Amino acid sequence: MSTERQVILHLTDLHFGCDTSINQTIGRDLALKGLLTVVKQLEPEWTPTIITISGDLGWKGQRSDYVSAGVWLTRLLAALELSSDRVA
Numbered sequence: 001m002s003t004e005r006q007v008i009l010h011l012t013d014l015h016f017g018c019d020t021s022i023n024q025t026i027g028r029d030l031a032l033k034g035l036l037t038v039v040k041q042l043e044p045e046w047t048p049t050i051i052t053i054s055g056d057l058g059w060k061g062q063r064s065d066y067v068s069a070g071v072w073l074t075r076l077l078a079a080l081e082l083s084s085d086r087v088a
Contacts, residue, residue, distance in 0.1 A: 039079050
C-alpha cells in the first residue's frame with residue numbers, strides 16, 4: 001500500500017451547457033477560470049493528486065456539453081500537472 005499522501009478535488013454537477021443568459025455565461029466562466037487560477041496557487045501539500053467527478057457533467061446530454069467539459073478538464077489537468085488517469 002502506498003504511503004503517499006493523496007489530496008482529492010471533488011467536483012459535482014458541473015452542468016456544462018446550462019448557460020441560458022449572458023449573466024450566467026459570464027458568472028460560470030469566471031468561476032471555472034477562477035478555479036484554474038486557485039489550484040495553481042495551492043501549497044504543495046494541498047495540491048490535488050486525484051480529481052473525482054460526480055453528478056451531471058452535461059446539462060442536456062448534448063455532445064457540445066461534453067466537448068466543453070473535456071476542454072475545461074484538460075485545462076484543469078494541465079494546471080495541476082496531472083494525467084487523465086488521475087480522474088475518477
